[in-house]
Amino acid sequence: DSDLNKIQVTLNREKGTISRYVYGQFAEHLGRCIYDGVWVGTDSEIPNVNGIRQDVVEALKAIQVPVIRWPGGCFADEYHWKDGIGPTEERATIVNTHWGGVTENNHFGTHEFFELCRQVGAEAYINGNVGSGTVQEMQEWVEYMTMDGISPMSKLRRENGQDEPWKVNFFGVGNESWGCGGNMRPEYYADLYRRYQTYVRQYTKEPLYKIACGPNIDDYNWMDVLMKHAAPFMDGISLHHYALASVWEDKRPALGFPEKEWFSLIDSALKMDELITRHSTIMDKYDPDKRVGLIVDEWGSWLAVEPGTNPGFLYQQNTIRDAMIASLTLNIFHKHAERVQMANIAQMVNVLQAMILTEGAEMIKTPTYHVFDLYKNHQDATLVDADGAVSGTTSYTVSKKGGVMTASFCNYSLTDAETVTLSRVDGEFGEVTAEGIFGNKTDDHNSFENPEAVAKQAFTDFAVDGNEVTITLPPMSVVSLYAMEN
Ligand code: AHR
Numbered sequence: 001d002s003d004l005n006k007i008q009v010t011l012n013r014e015k016g017t018i019s020r021y022v023y024g025q026f027a028e029h030l031g032r033c034i035y036d037g038v039w040v041g042t043d044s045e046i047p048n049v050n051g052i053r054q055d056v057v058e059a060l061k062a063i064q065v066p067v068i069r070w071p072g073g074c075f076a077d078e079y080h081w082k083d084g085i086g087p088t089e090e091r092a093t094i095v096n097t098h099w100g101g102v103t104e105n106n107h108f109g110t111h112e113f114f115e116l117c118r119q120v121g122a123e124a125y126i127n128g129n130v131g132s133g134t135v136q137e138m139q140e141w142v143e144y145m146t147m148d149g150i151s152p153m154s155k156l157r158r159e160n161g162q163d164e165p166w167k168v169n170f171f172g173v174g175n176e177s178w179g180c181g182g183n184m185r186p187e188y189y190a191d192l193y194r195r196y197q198t199y200v201r202q203y204t205k206e207p208l209y210k211i212a213c214g215p216n217i218d219d220y221n222w223m224d225v226l227m228k229h230a231a232p233f234m235d236g237i238s239l240h241h242y243a244l245a246s247v248w249e250d251k252r253p254a255l256g257f258p259e260k261e262w263f264s265l266i267d268s269a270l271k272m273d274e275l276i277t278r279h280s281t282i283m284d285k286y287d288p289d290k291r292v293g294l295i296v297d298e299w300g301s302w303l304a305v306e307p308g309t310n311p312g313f314l315y316q317q318n319t320i321r322d323a324m325i326a327s328l329t330l331n332i333f334h335k336h337a338e339r340v341q342m343a344n345i346a347q348m349v350n351v352l353q354a355m356i357l358t359e360g361a362e363m364i365k366t367p368t369y370h371v372f373d374l375y376k377n378h379q380d381a382t383l384v385d386a387d388g389a390v391s392g393t394t395s396y397t398v399s400k401k402g403g404v405m406t407a408s409f410c411n412y413s414l415t416d417a418e419t420v421t422l423s424r425v426d427g428e429f430g431e432v433t434a435e436g437i438f439g440n441k442t443d444d445h446n447s448f449e450n451p452e453a454v455a456k457q458a459f460t461d462f463a464v465d466g467n468e469v470t471i472t473l474p475p476m477s478v479v480s481l482y483a484m485e486n
Pocket of ligand 1: 028072073074075175176298346347352
């Protein structure tokens with residue numbers, strides 16, 4: 001087909017805004033995400049500010065993390081926030097039953113989380129406990145965090161050294177309430193959601209964005225029941241979907257990943273498109289104006305843990321393969337910008353499809369990190385009309401912001417390059433540059449010995465001719481092309 005890989009771009013035809021929040025992160029008390037990955041404590045020899053490691057904060061700032069979801073995940077529904085305030089050494093310990101059965105010392109609690117957000121420049125998405133917590137506990141947490149005036153909880157917060165209230169932008173009412181968060185039926189959770197959210201009071205002028213626990217993958221009935229019974233009480237509803245190469249019980253290794261199963265993993269990631277489409281159709285029935293956001297607050301590849309590591313810690317390496325998963329998934333979110341108001345990749349450091357891996361004082365950035373870097377320009381950018389059929393292994397987004405068009409591509413073929421032409425319908429391109437990350441084999445990754453094996457590089461395999469740019473995308477690549485609007 002001679003029209004294949006020819007994309008017609010109309011920069012003046014705008015298709016909505018890509019929320020920066022789809023670049024959100026998820027940080028749970030799981031394995032070495034918070035402890036080691038973020039929190040080292042004030043006495044650590046690892047350079048830190050108020051106990052939070054500086055190398056990690058610097059790296060996260062560079063990709064402009066807009067929002068961090070915390071404290072879980074499954075952990076959220078057994079987290080009791082009062083255990084995590086007050087003098088550090090006096091805090092109660094608990095057992096993290098979901099994740100390795102390890103003892104949690106609660107050294108990282110509410111104050112430390114907001115300190116992390118402050119240092120990174122990110123907004124806060126707090127996930128409350130419905131599974132094993134009371135309405136009162138949830139209400140008091142919100143009061144503790146956000147009450148400006150005089151109240152029992154604001155008094156307690158002040159006694160613990162924080163005078164000003166913090167800003168909580170997003171609040172989740174339970175996590176995976178159909179599973180680890182209480183094994184509930186949708187009818188039951190819908191009622192609990194209505195009840196709990198009533199007491200998630202607004203103590204500030206700015207509204208708190210309330211998120212209901214949504215479906216697991218393709219549980220369309222859950223979505224229907226929740227929307228039917230609780231839509232007016234929510235601002236967003238979550239969706240969780242992880243990319244797996246095989247069945248849940250038999251996950252594939254991150255290194256030594258069987259290449260013949262590549263397209264099985266890809267299909268699992270691409271399923272996000274169908275899930276968002278079908279869940280949105282159900283949401284449209286009850287919310288035709290698309291007021292309620294679909295919040296994909298857990299996504300990413302879920303592979304086998306690294307040999308010799310705690311199976312409950314979900315520590316996996318990250319390769320060019322994960323970069324392609326990240327790129328094509330972000331492209332899917334962009335396409336659904338109208339409904340997908342936030343997404344949070346699982347997880348930020350040392351867990352599942354992480355941005356960052358640490359080992360003692362060392363830190364490396366993963367290929368996935370570099371995708372978030374390459375995609376920065378899409379945050380709060382205007383999606384533009386970019387139409388055309390591309391090969392079955394190519395995925396792309398075209399947006400504009402501040403006079404620059406950014407076209408990001410993923411070629412997830414393991415063997416073939418793809419040549420793509422962008423033709424601008426409404427004018428010529430100004431100066432064009434490009435950069436990307438590239439692999440030779442799906443296992444290509446960064447290690448502590450070789451931290452820059454997969455890193456962002458300038459890319460020049462493109463030609464500009466007036467209103468046309470032709471770019472050749474190598475196999476296993478993610479590329480962003482930047483063109484001045486002219
Ligand atoms: O991200 C790991 C876990 O996956 C989360 O805790 C849970 O919500 C999901 O099942």
